[in-house]
Amino acid sequence: MPDTPIFQAHGLHKRFQQGSLQVHALRGIDLRIDAGEFVVIAGPSGSGKSTLLNLLGLLDSPSEGQLSFAGRDVSRLSAAELSGLRRDSLGFVFQAYNLMPVLSALENTEMVMEFQGIAPEQRRERSIRLLQQLGLGEQMHRYPDQLSGGQQQRVAVARAIASGPRVVIADEPTANLDSATAIALMELMQSLNREQGVSFVFSSHDPLVIQRARRVILLRDGKLVSDQAQDPIERPEARERARRDGEARHALA
Amino acid sequence: MNMLAHRLALRNLLRHRRRSGFTAAIIVITLALLTCFQGLSDGGHQAMIQVGVRMGLGHLILSQQGHAQDPSLERLIAQAPHALEQSRAAAGSLARHVVPRLRFSAMAQAGAQQIAVTASGVEPALELPVSGIADARAIIVGHPLPVSTAKASPGEAPARTGLPPLVLGERLAKALDVRIGDRVTLTVKPLGGGEFARAAFELHGIFRTGIQELDAFWVELPLEAAQGLTSAAQGVSHLALYLEDERQLAALQQQLQPLLEARAWEAQAWTQAAPELNSAVAMDAAGMALLMVIVIVVVVAGILNTVIMSVLKRHREFGVMLALGSSPGLIVRVVLLESLYLAGTSLLLGLLLGLAAHWHFATEGLNFREVFGTGLEAGGVLLPERFYSLLKPLKLAGVATLILLLTLLVSLYPAYKSGRLKPIEAIKHHA
Numbered sequence: 253m254p255d256t257p258i259f260q261a262h263g264l265h266k267r268f269q270q271g272s273l274q275v276h277a278l279r280g281i282d283l284r285i286d287a288g289e290f291v292v293i294a295g296p297s298g299s300g301k302s303t304l305l306n307l308l309g310l311l312d313s314p315s316e317g318q319l320s321f322a323g324r325d326v327s328r329l330s331a332a333e334l335s336g337l338r339r340d341s342l343g344f345v346f347q348a349y350n351l352m353p354v355l356s357a358l359e360n361t362e363m364v365m366e367f368q369g370i371a372p373e374q375r376r377e378r379s380i381r382l383l384q385q386l387g388l389g390e391q392m393h394r395y396p397d398q399l400s401g402g403q404q405q406r407v408a409v410a411r412a413i414a415s416g417p418r419v420v421i422a423d424e425p426t427a428n429l430d431s432a433t434a435i436a437l438m439e440l441m442q443s444l445n446r447e448q449g450v451s452f453v454f455s456s457h458d459p460l461v462i463q464r465a466r467r468v469i470l471l472r473d474g475k476l477v478s479d480q481a482q483d484p485i486e487r488p489e490a491r492e493r494a495r496r497d498g499e500a501r502h503a504l505a
Numbered sequence: 506m507n508m509l510a511h512r513l514a515l516r517n518l519l520r521h522r523r524r525s526g527f528t529a530a531i532i533v534i535t536l537a538l539l540t541c542f543q544g545l546s547d548g549g550h551q552a553m554i555q556v557g558v559r560m561g562l563g564h565l566i567l568s569q570q571g572h573a574q575d576p577s578l579e580r581l582i583a584q585a586p587h588a589l590e591q592s593r594a595a596a597g598s599l600a601r602h603v604v605p606r607l608r609f610s611a612m613a614q615a616g617a618q619q620i621a622v623t624a625s626g627v628e629p630a631l632e633l634p635v636s637g638i639a640d641a642r643a644i645i646v647g648h649p650l651p652v653s654t655a656k657a658s659p660g661e662a663p664a665r666t667g668l669p670p671l672v673l674g675e676r677l678a679k680a681l682d683v684r685i686g687d688r689v690t691l692t693v694k695p696l697g698g699g700e701f702a703r704a705a706f707e708l709h710g711i712f713r714t715g716i717q718e719l720d721a722f723w724v725e726l727p728l729e730a731a732q733g734l735t736s737a738a739q740g741v742s743h744l745a746l747y748l749e750d751e752r753q754l755a756a757l758q759q760q761l762q763p764l765l766e767a768r769a770w771e772a773q774a775w776t777q778a779a780p781e782l783n784s785a786v787a788m789d790a791a792g793m794a795l796l797m798v799i800v801i802v803v804v805v806a807g808i809l810n811t812v813i814m815s816v817l818k819r820h821r822e823f824g825v826m827l828a829l830g831s832s833p834g835l836i837v838r839v840v841l842l843e844s845l846y847l848a849g850t851s852l853l854l855g856l857l858l859g860l861a862a863h864w865h866f867a868t869e870g871l872n873f874r875e876v877f878g879t880g881l882e883a884g885g886v887l888l889p890e891r892f893y894s895l896l897k898p899l900k901l902a903g904v905a906t907l908i909l910l911l912t913l914l915v916s917l918y919p920a921y922k923s924g925r926l927k928p929i930e931a932i933k934h935h936a
Binding site: 306309311312332335336338339340342344346350352353354355359363364366367368411 | 508509516517520822825827828829830831
């Protein structure tokens with residue numbers, strides 16, 4: 253494990269105005285996340301999970317406290333530098349998939365690599381390989397509205413990891429999926445973490461998801477109430493069921 | 506990355522086919538109509554100018570200095586044949602025709618009727634290619650002035666009375682109550698003063714030009730007879746020059762400057778000689794320009810509306826792109842390209858449709874009376890019943906370029922705002 257953590261947070265606070273109300277979403281978070289980790293940020297609604305993920309995803313800045321990414325203090329970075337870091341070092345998976353509706357699965361997967369200026373042949377080859385690995389070889393030329401929720405989220409995962417990020421930030425990635433698809437997606441992320449060394453930090457309040465993480469950070473009312481390592485549950489039978497579900501859906505499509 | 510911007514822009518336009526199609530249809534129709542109206546307007550102006558110029562003006566009128574202010578017989582160009590040769594030589598290829606005319610005020614009398622008229626002594630042979638009155642189609646009864654007073658050409662009726670021929674306007678003939686072959690007497694105060702001079706003519710033809718001033722008060726007679734009546738010897742009041750290309754008016758004026766100075770002549774362009782016609786053309790052109798401004802505003806507003814709708818609906822998409830590391834410049838390019846594709850394609854289709862309409866009216870012409878049930882008169886000139894569309898490509902290209910530039914301009918703000926979106930807020934946006 254390298255010495256420099258991917259994320260290092262000290263006393264993170266986040267306050268924002270909601271109408272006439274000031275919300276104190278994060279109340280002094282101290283945190284360290286290293287490369288290769290598979291971390292879930294858990295907690296009930298309103299606990300500050302998404303706010304913390306937005307800070308870790310360099311999409312927002314803390315009201316107070318210090319956050320560093322790969323040893324760099326992010327408060328000192330310009331908007332362009334933050335954008336560059338997001339492009340080159342972070343991958344995102346959103347709850348609502350957020351694929352570009354006018355691009356095919358393949359083109360969506362290529363998009364961040366296009367931002368990076370990677371040559372067309374190279375990014376196409378990498379995207380095709382990834383989509384095939386994720387079981388979307390047949391659907392790569394389909395548009396998002398021609399894909400199921402699970403397939404769209406797999407494309408989102410492909411898009412997130414295609415650009416070779418150091419860490420993937422996933423905000424409730426399974427919230428819109430049925431259980432079998434959610435488990436299949438978690439297993440996919442687990443295998444990417446295990447086999448390709450991609451770090452994952454994701455939020456969830458779903459026990460089925462949480463028990464698959466190797467580390468669980470629990471938030472409540474904006475505070476970190478526990479941070480524990482755990483042995484993730486591997487369920488081959490669940491994977492098998494998800495595979496069968498996928499085949500059945502494919503046959504019906 | 507550029508290709509991504511093009512792909513996103515084009516596909517987004519196609520994604521919202523109804524919205525894009527509606528905007529495109531507005532642009533196509535308005536531009537097609539504008540192109541068509543512009544052609545008819547410019548064609549109408551040219552027809553009006555041609556009619557005005559053909560009805561006795563000429564593009565450029567040379568006369569003795571001071572004649573324009575005081576058109577009396579005291580200010581004539583002497584030695585007309587020589588002056589004619591000099592003018593032709595000086596004008597060179599710019600002038601297609603140079604014709605001499607002796608214009609004077611006279612009293613026309615037939616029986617008990619007397620009417621003050623403007624008489625114009627002309628050389629019928631020279632007038633034929635340039636004058637609307639000399640055109641046989643303008644003669645509604647009788648014949649035009651014979652090209653030779655000595656011998657009538659085929660189709661020209663010989664004088665029955667042995668008197669010199671004369672043609673006059675339809676309304677004047679009615680007022681004088683004369684018919685072909687009748688005697689019309691002209692009385693003038695000749696050059697040098699003295700007693701009134703009087704001469705009788707035989708009514709040879711009656712013309713109808715549609716121009717009130719000509720049809721009610723205009724008389725034409727052979728130049729030689731006019732010079733005899735007015736004692737003008739070989740003097741003429743005007744030399745009328747007709748251009749090969751009417752856009753060469755300023756060049757011709759410049760070329761004639763040394764001659765004008767040497768002979769103490771002055772030159773008057775048709776725009777000065779017929780200010781009403783010139784004003785009518787200018788007013789109509791201004792109306793067309795106003796219409797063009799309205800069309801441009803409609804087109805640009807349509808595009809702006811589409812761009813704003815499109816941008817507002819896609820805050821979330823732009824937010825995702827920015828979150829994933831897209832540069833703001835890429836978002837700006839996507840929005841601008843969308844506008845350009847929409848405007849460019851619509852402009853092209855609109856121009857093609859407009860040009861097709863122009864082609865129809867340029868070859869078949871527009872019969873104004875047939876379509877609108879009435880003739881069109883402007884500046885005292887009645888437009889010919891059928892006139893033809895005339896397009897000035899530079900003007901059209903200018904309008905198309907202006908629309909494209911304005912499209913870019915009005916799209917800049919929404920494009921800039923899209924590029925400046927905060928990803929975290931934009932992602933939460935629900936269209």
